[in-house]
Ligand SMILES: O=c1ccn([C@H]2C[C@H](O)[C@@H](COP(=O)(O)OP(=O)(O)OP(=O)(O)O)O2)c(=O)[nH]1
C-alpha cells in the first residue's frame with residue numbers, strides 16, 4: 626500500500642496497530658486539524674508527575690510530511706494536563722510506537738486515564754527540508770536582533 630496516494634483529497638497514512646484493541650487516530654469533526662490519540666494503558670498522574678504513555682500505534686508518514694503531537698485544550702483547562710514537549714515531533718522515517726509525554730501541572734489533584742481515553746491530538750503537516758549554509762553576515766531586517774520580549778508588554782514587568 627502506498628502511503629502517498631491521496632484519499633478524498635487527504636494524504637494517506639499507513640497505521641500499524643501494535644496493540645490490536647486501540648483505535649486509529651480519529652478526527653472528531655470534519656475540518657479538525659488534529660486527530661485524537663488514545664492511551665493504550667491505564668495510568669494515574671499524581672500532581673506534578675509526568676509519564677510517557679503508549680498509544681499502541683505506529684505510522685509511516687510519506688516523505689515531506691511530519692506529524693506533531695499536540696495537547697488537548699480541554700485536558701489542559703480542566704485538569705492541568707499538557708505535554709512536556711509540546712508539540713512532539715514524529716519524523717517521516719519513524720516506525721516506532723507513537724508515545725505521548727504527559728504532565729499533570731495541577732498542584733493538588735491526581736488525574737486518572739483509562740485505556741482508550743483521548744490524551745493528545747496528532748497534526749499532520751507538510752514540512753520543508755532546509756539546506757543550511759554558513760554565512761559571515763545575514764541580510765538586514767526590520768526586527769534585526771531584537772527578541773525575547775524586545776517589543777515589551779509583559780505582565781511580570783508591570
Ligand atoms: O511526542 C513524541 C515525540 C517524538 N516521538 C517519536 C517520533 C520521533 O520521530 C522520535 C524522535 O523524536 P525527537 O527527535 O523529538 O526526540 P530526540 O530526543 O531528538 O530523539 P532522537 O535522538 O531519536 O531523534 O520519537 C513520539 O513518539 N512522541
Ligand SMILES: [Mg+2]
Nearest residue numbers: 714715716719
Ligand atoms: Mg531528534
